[in-house]
Amino acid sequence: MPANKKLLVLPGDGIGPEVMRQVRRVIDWMDRKRGVSFDITEGLVGGAAIDAHGVPLTDETLAAAMASDAVLLGAVGGPKWDKVAFDKRPEAGLLTLRKELALFANLRPATVFDALVDASTLKPEIVKGLDIMFVRELTGGIYFGEPRGIEDMGNGERRGVNTQTYTTTEIRRVAAVAFELARKRGNKVHSLEKGNVMESGLLWRQEVTRLHQEEYSDVELHHMLADNAAMQLVRNPRQFDVIVTDNLFGDILSDEAAMMTGSLGMLPSASLGAADANGNRKAMYEPIHGTAPDIAGKDLANPCAMLLSFAMALRYSFDRAEEAGMIEASIQRVLSGGMRTADIMAPGMARCSTTVMGDSILRELDKLSA
The missing domain is CATH 3.40.718.10 (Isopropylmalate Dehydrogenase)
Incomplete structure (x- = not known):
């Protein structure tokens, strides 16, 4: 895959940066082990953008999204921004991205x-x-x-x-x-x-x-x-x-x-979005969980949904179904081995942090690529 494929990374709020960090590790692994590389830009959206710029999505970040082959988004929102104006709430940044990219x-x-x-x-x-x-x-x-x-x-x-x-x-x-x-x-x-x-x-x-x-x-x-x-x-x-x-x-x-x-x-x-003449679509990939402010910054979040969102990006935006399948299989293997973050913990399983879950998935990727 050409190295000029453009990927915009928007970690967002709450646990967004933590789960996105594990995706960045897998992206680095793909570059080293599979020759799948991206031209990556990182930006702010949601509450993080409000804190830095006073708006949930800047014109510059929107322009970067429009110029990208795909957008990876973590999560937006949280009680910190509950009292901002309705049209300036963190979620407005997400809705603007969907609208301007025509993601129907x-x-x-x-x-x-x-x-x-x-x-x-x-x-x-x-x-x-x-x-x-x-x-x-x-x-x-x-x-x-x-x-x-x-x-x-x-x-x-x-x-x-x-x-x-x-x-x-x-x-x-x-x-x-x-x-x-x-x-x-x-x-x-x-x-x-x-x-x-x-x-x-x-x-x-x-x-x-x-x-x-x-x-x-x-x-x-x-x-x-x-x-x-x-x-x-x-x-x-x-x-x-x-x-x-x-x-x-x-x-x-x-x-x-x-x-x-x-x-x-x-x-x-x-x-x-709609396919262009070359079959390419604007696209954004995100986990469906929220920002989980109660555990944000504690290395407790489950990164699997964010990693599976990246797998969907590989499959639907970059025609890398094999690598997408490797991520999915690695997660399945880790779960079958009994590793669990707090949200999916069960008796007899081994509870782990966000980082340790990422470590485990990377080890399984290594095994699959050996």
């Missing part, structure tokens, strides 16, 4: 590692072998629709307004991502909406159906109401392969699926 498809795998089956709150026979890919629409829907805001109606009464809105183009492009992924997996897509009570949901169902008939009739398609899907996820989650849904439902339901796996500290995500 959020990929969130919910995978249960064999070694962590007992960490799930569901019965082992329900979750063993679970491997669901959520495709969440990321730039439309109720989070971005207009009008929005809080208005004073007089006499002490106020009203909050958010608008759910989707267009044909927004629906079809995210559905296409889901269908393409399904072709490489179990060849089955569940499309979720609330078309029984929402016109935007009815349009969603119609447009997904039309795209399926026109271009993806070889893929098995099921429509399901989002509230039923919430129930089915805890009743029989292995019926799902790829799930595609809107911004709001995707946000909620992918978190539900995440907790079924045992720990948020194990789950990565990818946010993808």
Whole structure:
């Protein structure tokens, strides 16, 4: 791979810098042992950017993101910045990146590692072998629709307004991502909406159906109401392969699926833009866990989700599926050997720090490359 592949690293807040540090170690290992190298720029986002520059994302960092082949982001936010203006909160930096990079498809795998089956709150026979890919629409829907805001109606009464809105183009492009992924997996897509009570949901169902008939009739398609899907996820989650849904439902339901796996500290995500003429996409990769301010700076955080996010970057942005698989296999081996950070600790296992988990994964990478 050419060394000029540009990677922007944004550690962020809380445990973000700690878990990103382990990724940097793996990146260095890839350079030394696999000849996979990057032109790396590091920047600030979220609360760290507020502290340094007064805004959650500077124009310079945004420009660096636009010029990069991929962005790695740790986590943003924390109680330290709870009282800043709503449009200046740390999360606004993340939303701006998603919007300006036009990252419309959020990929969130919910995978249960064999070694962590007992960490799930569901019965082992329900979750063993679970491997669901959520495709969440990321730039439309109720989070971005207009009008929005809080208005004073007089006499002490106020009203909050958010608008759910989707267009044909927004629906079809995210559905296409889901269908393409399904072709490489179990060849089955569940499309979720609330078309029984929402016109935007009815349009969603119609447009997904039309795209399926026109271009993806070889893929098995099921429509399901989002509230039923919430129930089915805890009743029989292995019926799902790829799930595609809107911004709001995707946000909620992918978190539900995440907790079924045992720990948020194990789950990565990818946010993808449209492919250009050369097939390249803007992309950002981040773990789905938060900043965990209660353990920040204590070397206790689980770095696996951040490392798995980097593995997704290798697979989807840099066409390095072999190296991505090596990271995933190394993590599986470490977990099978009984090593655990606090969030996935179980009786009889060996509790370790963030750094020691990174050490262990690097040792397994060495074995795999020998």
